[in-house]
Amino acid sequence: MAVIETQGLSKVYVRDVIDTEYGRLRIRLTGRKTVALDNLNLDVNKGEIFGLLGPNGAGKTTTIKILMGIHFASSGTAKIMGKPLGDRAVKSRIGFLPENPYFYDYLKGWEFLDFYGQLYGIDKRKRRAKVEELLALVGLTHAANIPLRGYSKGMNQRIGLAQALMNDPDIVFLDEPQSGLDPLGRKEVRDLILGLRKQGKTVFFSSHILSDAEMICDRVAILFKGKLRSVGRLSELLSSSVTEWEIVLRDVDERFINRWRDRLERVVESEGEWWLISKSQDLTDAIIDAATRDGGKLSALTPRRQSLEDYFISEVKGS
Numbered sequence: 001m002a003v004i005e006t007q008g009l010s011k012v013y014v015r016d017v018i019d020t021e022y023g024r025l026r027i028r029l030t031g032r033k034t035v036a037l038d039n040l041n042l043d044v045n046k047g048e049i050f051g052l053l054g055p056n057g058a059g060k061t062t063t064i065k066i067l068m069g070i071h072f073a074s075s076g077t078a079k080i081m082g083k084p085l086g087d088r089a090v091k092s093r094i095g096f097l098p099e100n101p102y103f104y105d106y107l108k109g110w111e112f113l114d115f116y117g118q119l120y121g122i123d124k125r126k127r128r129a130k131v132e133e134l135l136a137l138v139g140l141t142h143a144a145n146i147p148l149r150g151y152s153k154g155m156n157q158r159i160g161l162a163q164a165l166m167n168d169p170d171i172v173f174l175d176e177p178q179s180g181l182d183p184l185g186r187k188e189v190r191d192l193i194l195g196l197r198k199q200g201k202t203v204f205f206s207s208h209i210l211s212d213a214e215m216i217c218d219r220v221a222i223l224f225k226g227k228l229r230s231v232g233r234l235s236e237l238l239s240s241s242v243t244e245w246e247i248v249l250r251d252v253d254e255r256f257i258n259r260w261r262d263r264l265e266r267v268v269e270s271e272g273e274w275w276l277i278s279k280s281q282d283l284t285d286a287i288i289d290a291a292t293r294d295g296g297k298l299s300a301l302t303p304r305r306q307s308l309e310d311y312f313i314s315e316v317k318g319s
Helices: 062-067 109-120 124-136 151-162 183-198 208-216 254-258 281-293 308-316
Strands: 001-023 022-046 049-053 075-080 094-098 173-174 202-205 220-225 225-233 243-251 266-270 273-278 295-307
Touching: 001 062, 001 202, 022 062, 022 075, 022 202, 022 220, 022 225, 049 062, 049 075, 049 208, 062 075, 062 173, 062 202, 109 124, 109 151, 151 173, 151 183, 183 202, 183 208, 202 208, 208 281, 208 308, 220 308, 225 308, 243 281, 254 266, 273 281, 281 295
Parallel strands: 049 202, 049 220, 094 173, 173 202
Antiparallel strands: 001 022, 001 075, 220 225, 243 273, 243 295, 266 273
């Protein structure tokens, strides 16, 4: 069942040039158009984690802002939970964390969440219980009495996620939720998103961090220059065949390696071991057989399959 649908969704910005002449303001209408989103057709199913992926400027934030009613589409239509955009009943069932949100940073963590609870009309007793629950969920119980101006980037992202969940939404929209976070912070956000799916919630998030999306998404869509390039499950998009082999050998000398060097993609020596990248199964087998015959030892053999990053590059290359 689709809970988010877009049909032919497009956004064109018309940019006018404003300059001054002899101290007087002059507006010069150029009619210069920038296509931020071009005929986007998407369906997002209930209970899935859906990643809208692409580089900066691909149209990801524009898409989310249209769905949230912050921007208006130039053409096309969209629905959330079967209702046109702007439906008040639907708005009460969604949560949203924008990219680089601005919070009133003199509020303490618990005060910030309590304020949002009041906006949703939650009574005081339930509101306080919900604040404690969410602070624990995002790992900020210890920071409940610290003003937001004392929060790190990762803590701000987590408190932002908490406010997006204050109304116990059915759908959560997250715009670049892992942007600017260190590896630990990104893992914490990934775990939170996976936890939301376990609760039966739908998560629609945008990201340019492909490795994180590959770990958690049920389906992804790739946007590039406002156009949808592909959409589907990772198992459908990515090749299951091995694309290269990583071989780690020890107790072999450089003369042995030089016999194969020209046929390998990469050769690195580190702490007495040789790390080799081969694109051929036959070459890989031949190197291992020859090494063991010469008294060498195989420390590791890792077959590598196509990653989401590999697929993305192949989709947009030359565009």
